[in-house]
Amino acid sequence: MTRQRLGAEDWLRAGLQALARSGPSALRAEALARDLGTTKGSFYWHFKDLPHYLDRLIQFWEERAFEGVVARLDADLPPRGRLEQLCLLAVGLRDPDYGGAALEPALRAWALSDTNVAEAVARMDARRVAYLGDLCRAAGIDTSTAPAMLYALYVGLETLDRDDAEGVMCAALLRI
Amino acid sequence: MTRQRLGAEDWLRAGLQALARSGPSALRAEALARDLGTTKGSFYWHFKDLPHYLDRLIQFWEERAFEGVVARLDADLPPRGRLEQLCLLAVGLRDPDYGGAALEPALRAWALSDTNVAEAVARMDARRVAYLGDLCRAAGIDTSTAPAMLYALYVGLETLDRDDAEGVMCAALLRI
DNA sequence: TCATCTCCATACGCTGGCGTATGGTCTAGC
DNA sequence: GCTAGACCATACGCCAGCGTATGGAGATGA
Numbered sequence: 001m002t003r004q005r006l007g008a009e010d011w012l013r014a015g016l017q018a019l020a021r022s023g024p025s026a027l028r029a030e031a032l033a034r035d036l037g038t039t040k041g042s043f044y045w046h047f048k049d050l051p052h053y054l055d056r057l058i059q060f061w062e063e064r065a066f067e068g069v070v071a072r073l074d075a076d077l078p079p080r081g082r083l084e085q086l087c088l089l090a091v092g093l094r095d096p097d098y099g100g101a102a103l104e105p106a107l108r109a110w111a112l113s114d115t116n117v118a119e120a121v122a123r124m125d126a127r128r129v130a131y132l133g134d135l136c137r138a139a140g141i142d143t144s145t146a147p148a149m150l151y152a153l154y155v156g157l158e159t160l161d162r163d164d165a166e167g168v169m170c171a172a173l174l175r176i
Numbered sequence: 177m178t179r180q181r182l183g184a185e186d187w188l189r190a191g192l193q194a195l196a197r198s199g200p201s202a203l204r205a206e207a208l209a210r211d212l213g214t215t216k217g218s219f220y221w222h223f224k225d226l227p228h229y230l231d232r233l234i235q236f237w238e239e240r241a242f243e244g245v246v247a248r249l250d251a252d253l254p255p256r257g258r259l260e261q262l263c264l265l266a267v268g269l270r271d272p273d274y275g276g277a278a279l280e281p282a283l284r285a286w287a288l289s290d291t292n293v294a295e296a297v298a299r300m301d302a303r304r305v306a307y308l309g310d311l312c313r314a315a316g317i318d319t320s321t322a323p324a325m326l327y328a329l330y331v332g333l334e335t336l337d338r339d340d341a342e343g344v345m346c347a348a349l350l351r352i
Numbered sequence: 353t354c355a356t357c358t359c360c361a362t363a364c365g366c367t368g369g370c371g372t373a374t375g376g377t378c379t380a381g382c
Numbered sequence: 383g384c385t386a387g388a389c390c391a392t393a394c395g396c397c398a399g400c401g402t403a404t405g406g407a408g409a410t411g412a
Contacts, residue, residue, distance in 0.1 A: 005359065005408090023288035025201060030399060040400085041360045049401065102288065108335060109285020112199035112278065125336060145347040148338060149329065156332030159284060160301060164324060171321035175351040181378085181389065206369060216370085217390045225371065 006036060008046040011053070012060040013097060019057075020099030024110040027054060058120045061098075061107065066127055069093060079138035084173050086135065087150055091157050091165040105159045125151070146176050182212060184222040187229070188236040189273060195233075196275030200286035203230060234296045237274075237283065242303055245269060255314035260349050262311065263326055267333050267341040281335045301327070322352050 014035050018026040026032075029040040029050060036042075047053040069090055073082050094100045111118040132147035153172055157165040190211050194202040202208075205216040205226060212218075223229040245266055249258050270276045287294040308323035329348055333341040 021288070023200065023285055025289055028399065029401085039361055041362075044401070045359060105281070105284055105335075106288055108281055109199055109288070112197070112282055112285070113201055145340070145344050148340060149344045149348055152332030152336055152338070152341075152344060153325065153329050154332065155335050156328030156330065159281075159331050159335060160328055162324060162328070164321070165328075168321050168325045168328060172325055172348075204369065205371085215391055217392075220371070221389060 006038060006042055006046070008056070009060075010036065011043060011046055012057055015053070015057045016061060016099040016103055017096075019106045019110065020101075020103040023106050024113065027057070027110075029053075054114070055116065058117055061103075062120050062124060064098065065104075065124055066131075068095070068098075070131070079135055080141075083132070083135040083139055083141075083150075086132075087154065087169050087173060088166055090154050091169045101158055101161050104155075141176055150176075182214060182218055182222070184232070185236075186212065187219060187222055188233055191229070191233045192237060192275040192279055193272075195282045195286065196277075196279040199282050200289065203233070203286075205229075230290070231292065234293055237279075238296050238300060240274065241280075241300055242307075244271070244274075246307070255311055256317075259308070259311040259315055259317075259326075262308075263330065263345050263349060264342055266330050267345045277334055277337050280331075317352055326352075 011032065014032050015027055018032060018035060027050075029043045033040045033043055043053070047056065069086065072089055072093075073085055077085060099106070107117065108121055111121045129147050129151050132150055133143050136143045136146050150172070153169065157168060162168070187208065190208050191203055194208060194211060203226075205219045209216045209219055219229070223232065245262065248265055248269075249261055253261060275282075283293065284297055287297045305323050305327050308326055309319050312319045312322050326348070329345065333344060338344070
């Protein structure tokens, strides 16, 4: 049973889930209200209007999508170990509370029609590739293509949502 | 100067371009009519309604997205050469008439809210991975992960639309 | 008990896009 | 030139979703 009274964060979580489930067109006040079993009266209490909500939603994602994975890494692992752990965590981890595996593909789709989203996604990509670059450098791996390759592979595996994603990532890591 | 009289195919090409440029929400009769410098009177002459148009659009893409690349391969190249040529062509080729690099990410986004699209994309993925598998087998490459890896890498590079996509794909091919 | 504040429900006007109806324009064939 | 058919413009009714206004329920403190 869900809580009776909702907070802004409930609406944001519901937004990410709806985005992952049905794409950007699901981000509408009345549809989200149906998902949450309430009415848009609550929505417009917590958020000024739809654009403000969407801004908060991107921000909500951006605050979690990087730290959420990196925070799980073992700090006492050597660089190469952390790199491998990161890659396998990324393709394996799926938090259904925040949309699961389909979230980021949907976000990238949303980015096509919203400049703010496009900028947030670009920032996130740059941040992640830079972090992969740091790990590769520390592990003595050539950084000319490896970070971009690992990240593209991650994005592709996430998009395709294949069952053998971990196996494929593993095979790639063995060849680097 | 564009033609005065439009055919169904003009609407389909415009649809793929709009999809790539602005995402699935751009697939509306009146918006497409604006893009083509006409009115929706023409749209509803060529198509019964929006769902029929969208079905034709998926079909239009599905008929071209596989053959369009494979037809460009040199038949007299050895298997490994064809494999490499295919991968580099795929990440390099961009036909702006059919939406360019952003098309397929947008299609995958659209698939989130439309079962028919999801099925078409899944068919296409399976077909391409199977073809990569054939090439790998013929080239004596282990097929347990290589086809899926190359394809995921392709999807990721296409999604990220990086300038160094060819270089990254090249590096991956050298390690297979 | 009562007042107050937080949060939600409902009703309303507004806009934008869908699909239809109807009439206009262009072109081919005669 | 005329006619028929292919193609497009415009106007209309309809509906879904936005944002607002207003009232009501539930908790909390005096």
